[in-house]
Amino acid sequence: MTRAAVLEGLGAMVPPRIVSNDEIGELVGSDDTWIRTRTGIHQRHWAEPGTVTGDLAIAAGERAMRSAGGGKVDLVILATSTPNQPMPATAPEIAHRLGLGTPWAYDLSAACTGWVYAMANAVGAISSGLIDRALVIGADIWSTRLNHDDRASAIIFGDGAGAAVLRAGDPDEPGAFQGFDLGSDGGHHDLALLAVGGSRQRSYRQPPSEQDNLLAMRGKELFSHAVERMSSSSAKLLDRIGWTVDDVDWFAGHQANSRILYAISDLLKVERERVLLHIDRVGNTSAASIPLALTHAAAAGTFGVGDRILSTAFGVGLNWGSTALTWPDIKVDGVLGD
Ligand code: UT7
Secondary structure, three states: OOOOEEEEEEEEEOOOOOOEEEHHHHHHHHHHHHHHHOOOEEEEEEEOOOHHHHHHHHHHHHHHHHHHOOOOOOEEEEEOOOOOOOOOOHHHHHHOOOOOOOEEEEEEEEEEHHHHHHHHHHHHHOOOOOOOOOEEEEEOOOHHHHHOOOOHHHOOOOOEEEEEEEEEEEOOOOOOOEEEEEEEEEEHHEEEOOOOOOOOHHHHOOOOOOOOOEEEEEEEEEEHHHHHHHHHHHHHHHHHHHOOHHHHEEEEOOOHHHHHHHHHHHOOOOOHHHHHOHHHHHHHOOHHHHHHHHHHHHHHOOOOOOOOEEEEEEEOOOEEEEEEEEEOOOOOOOEEEO
C-alpha cells in the first residue's frame, strides 16, 4: 500500500497580552467599528518584550507533541518570517529545547503560506520514506515590526504559534493528507517588504532607517491577489484529489481578513457555516494562523473523525498553497492563552 502522512497531534498558543481594537485604534488612529467591519478582527495578542518567536514555537510544539503522545521526531520545520535572528535558523534550537535530540531541523520562509509549504515538505519527506515522523510549527511575532503610521497594516497583525505532528500511515486512515497545490508569483514581490536583516539592506556601518525596520504592505492590492490565488488554488486541489465542494466539511483558510475568507467561500460555493473563523480572537498571525484556527476548532469539538478539511493560504512573495486532509481521532487541548 502507498505510504501517506497522517496528522497525529496539534497544539497552539498565543501570548497572554490582549490588545483590543480600542487600544490599537488609539495608537494608529483607527477605531473598533472600522476594524471589526473591514477585517473581522475584535482583538489580537502581542508578545511582551523579551519573548521571541522561538518561545512561542516551543510552547505550541510542546502541546502538539503531548497531543501526539510524546516521543521523538526525525524532522522539525519552523515556518516563520520573524525568526529569533536571521542566522542561525531557529528550528534546531527549538528541537534542542524541546528535548527532541538531534533531528533534521530548518526554518522555512514563506510568510503567511509558510504553514502549508512546511506541511508539504514534511508530508513529502514522510511519503517518500525519507523520515517517519515530523514536527511542523508555524510561528510569528509581527507586533514589533508594525508601522503605526500605516493604520491599514498595523491593525491586522497578532502574534502566535501553532504546531502539528505528522507520522507515516495509510492513505485511507483518518488524518491522512490527500494532496497539495502550491505556487508563487515573484512578479509582485514588492507588495510587502521588511527591509532589514538581508543583503539588500546592508547594515554594516550604515544603520537601517526606522522605516526599514518596519513592515511596509500594500493591503488593498494584496486583498485581490489573496482572493484570486486562494480560490483558484483550492479549486485546483479539489480537482486533483477528486473531491467536490460538497465533499468539504470545513474550509480552513488563512485568517488574513474575514472579508477575504467569505469572498473565497462565495467563489467556491462553500456555505459560510463551514468556514472556520478565528481571526476575531487573534488577528492575522501569519504562519501560525491555520494551525491556530484548526486547534481552536478541534478543541471546541467542531470536527468529527473522518471530516474532510480543505485548507488554503496566501502570503507575500507572492506565494500560495492548499492542502486537504481527513480529520483524525486525536485529543487536542485549547489554544494556550486564548
Ligand atoms: O496575510 C497575507 C497578506 N496580507 C493580506 O492579505 C492583507 C489583505 N488586505 C486587507 O486585509 C485590507 O486591505 C486592509 C485591512 C489591510 C485594509 O482594508 P481596506 O478596506 O483595503 O482599506 P484601504 O487601504 O483600501 O483604505 C480604505 C479607506 C481609506 O480611506 P479613504 O481614502 O477612502 O478616505 C483609508 O484611509 O479606509 C481608510 N483606512 C482606515 N480607516 C480607519 C484604512 N485603514 C484604516 C483603519 N482605520 N485601520
